[in-house]
Amino acid sequence: MIQADPDKYGVVGDPIAHSKSPLIHRLFAEQTGQNISYQAIRIDSEEISFANAIKQLKLEGFKGLNITLPYKVDAFEQADQLTERAQLAQAVNTYLFNENGQILGDNTDGAGLVLDIEQQGQRPFNDQRVLIIGAGGAVQGILQPLLAKQPGLVHIANRTAKRAELLGQRFSTPIPITGSGWQDIPQEPFDIIINGTSASLEGKLPPISEKVIGRHSLVYDMMYAAEPTVFLNWAKQHQPECQILDGLGMLVGQAAESFYLWRGIKPDIEPVIQQVRKLIS
Numbered sequence: 001m002i003q004a005d006p007d008k009y010g011v012v013g014d015p016i017a018h019s020k021s022p023l024i025h026r027l028f029a030e031q032t033g034q035n036i037s038y039q040a041i042r043i044d045s046e047e048i049s050f051a052n053a054i055k056q057l058k059l060e061g062f063k064g065l066n067i068t069l070p071y072k073v074d075a076f077e078q079a080d081q082l083t084e085r086a087q088l089a090q091a092v093n094t095y096l097f098n099e100n101g102q103i104l105g106d107n108t109d110g111a112g113l114v115l116d117i118e119q120q121g122q123r124p125f126n127d128q129r130v131l132i133i134g135a136g137g138a139v140q141g142i143l144q145p146l147l148a149k150q151p152g153l154v155h156i157a158n159r160t161a162k163r164a165e166l167l168g169q170r171f172s173t174p175i176p177i178t179g180s181g182w183q184d185i186p187q188e189p190f191d192i193i194i195n196g197t198s199a200s201l202e203g204k205l206p207p208i209s210e211k212v213i214g215r216h217s218l219v220y221d222m223m224y225a226a227e228p229t230v231f232l233n234w235a236k237q238h239q240p241e242c243q244i245l246d247g248l249g250m251l252v253g254q255a256a257e258s259f260y261l262w263r264g265i266k267p268d269i270e271p272v273i274q275q276v277r278k279l280i281s
């Protein structure tokens with residue numbers, strides 16, 4: 001039987017060589033029997049603008065793209081249509097090129113995090129008290145999908161307090177959502193604590209009190225690495241019984257949501273997380 005050419009997808013960013021997305025999407029395609037190709041594409045802003053690079057990839061027949069740093073805001077600005085979650089995040093990590101030539105921009109980062117906490121963490125958000133640390137692009141992307149899961153309350157704490165306060169005000173929801181700097185975080189255990197700062201990338205800890213971690217807390221760091229991050233080690237040191245998870249599952253989860261948008265099939269993330277974990281350790 002003659003095999004049709006695979007549908008073309010990819011991830012754009014700069015740098016991009018480190019990206020795990022080609023591996024993750026290859027594993028999804030094998031798992032679900034989808035005939036696709038997926039490649040990492042560097043957009044060097046000194047050679048071509050983001051908008052022109054996207055036009056070119058569309059002409060080359062790509063059906064969709066993932067967009068990573070530093071282009072998530074450019075991708076938001078260049079989309080013809082946006083999903084509600086992308087609109088609220090004001091950042092886009094997934095493009096679907098429609099048959100009419102229009103670009104649909106979506107943001108699957110938050111859905112990936114929620115899926116990971118529910119599946120790997122075995123922790124439904126319903127009625128949970130959630131502390132989010134950080135108010136940058138990644139946190140902006142997770143709020144709408146997280147609020148849709150009806151947590152009991154959400155407190156956002158950030159180094160720049162104003163950013164956390166403004167972010168909290170952006171959402172109209174009956175769920176109590178507050179924002180503050182470090183010193184005004186309620187000093188009592190939260191059920192779910194999510195570190196969305198880039199402090200872990202520099203091996204640093206946000207200066208928050210260990211009183212926010214309880215025996216039953218789930219402590220999540222959006223960053224992932226071969227070893228537990230400095231934030232997860234800190235949590236375990238102060239509360240050995242707490243549950244910890246890093247952001248590898250979020251990475252695979254957001255990819256699964258993009259795959260679903262493109263192909264209409266939801267891959268099983270757990271075996272893929274295990275395979276990628278083996279490779280990075």
Ligand SMILES: NC(=O)c1ccc[n+]([C@@H]2O[C@H](COP(=O)([O-])OP(=O)(O)OC[C@H]3O[C@@H](n4cnc5c(N)ncnc54)[C@H](OP(=O)(O)O)[C@@H]3O)[C@@H](O)[C@H]2O)c1
Binds near residue numbers: 197200247
């Ligand atoms: N697993 C995944 O799939 C995934 C996806 C997206 C992002 N991430 C991770 O999420 C993290 C944040 O990414 P982002 O795109 O949101 O970055 P970003 O937009 O640059 O935001 C950075 C955030 O970290 C805070 N921050 C930076 N350095 C800090 C420090 N030394 N101490 C305390 N706070 C600090 C910033 O506070 P100010 O507002 O005060 O500057 C801001 O809230 C990164 O670790 C990234 O790798 C993971």
